[in-house]
Amino acid sequence: MLGRLNHVAIAVPDLAAAVALYRTTLGVEPSDPQALPEHGVTVAFVDVGNTKIEFLEPLGEDSPILGFLANYPAGGMHHLCYEVEDIIAARDHLTEQGARILGDGEPKIGAHGKPVLFLHPKDFNGTLIELEQV
């Protein structure tokens, strides 16, 4: 069911500082920041060849990453995103297996303009998983 690792997300308190750090110390060119109010985050991506790094900064008072950053104020690894061919088939299979789909269970359009869903970290070894239909 799982395809490629699409991205590894890092939640940060200051997106501009995180992007500048990667640019100057690691010599990569992050994408321009993109505000996604529906997801409560502003994002920027770095393409590292075999996958991408997604930086997440909270956007708004209901941002889903505020709790995580309260636990890890300097930032930290937030989620893995796996590609799937059919997100509804994947969701229904995972639900049958007892995994919890976060939110209302319906895909939202993610940062790449494709449908995404999130799986509860407590059902996957303490790791938040995003699925993206490709």
Ligand SMILES: CC[C@@H](C(=O)O)C(=O)SCCNC(=O)CCNC(=O)[C@H](O)C(C)(C)COP(=O)(O)OP(=O)(O)OC[C@H]1O[C@@H](n2cnc3c(N)ncnc32)[C@H](O)[C@@H]1OP(=O)(O)O
């Ligand atoms: C840009 C769009 C999209 C893309 O296209 O790439 C994105 O990536 S958007 C990214 C941001 N959106 C989301 O993360 C949506 C899904 N997340 C959520 O719904 C919530 O963040 C959450 C996972 C339900 C956590 O909510 P929160 O309020 O912070 O905490 P809880 O108290 O409900 O947490 C329960 C439990 O889980 C632990 N936790 C929380 N976040 C993580 C995490 N990222 N990785 C691992 N574990 C996590 C939290 O510590 C709690 O544990 P206990 O204290 O042991 O109960």
Ligand SMILES: [Co+2]
């Ligand atoms: Co993501």
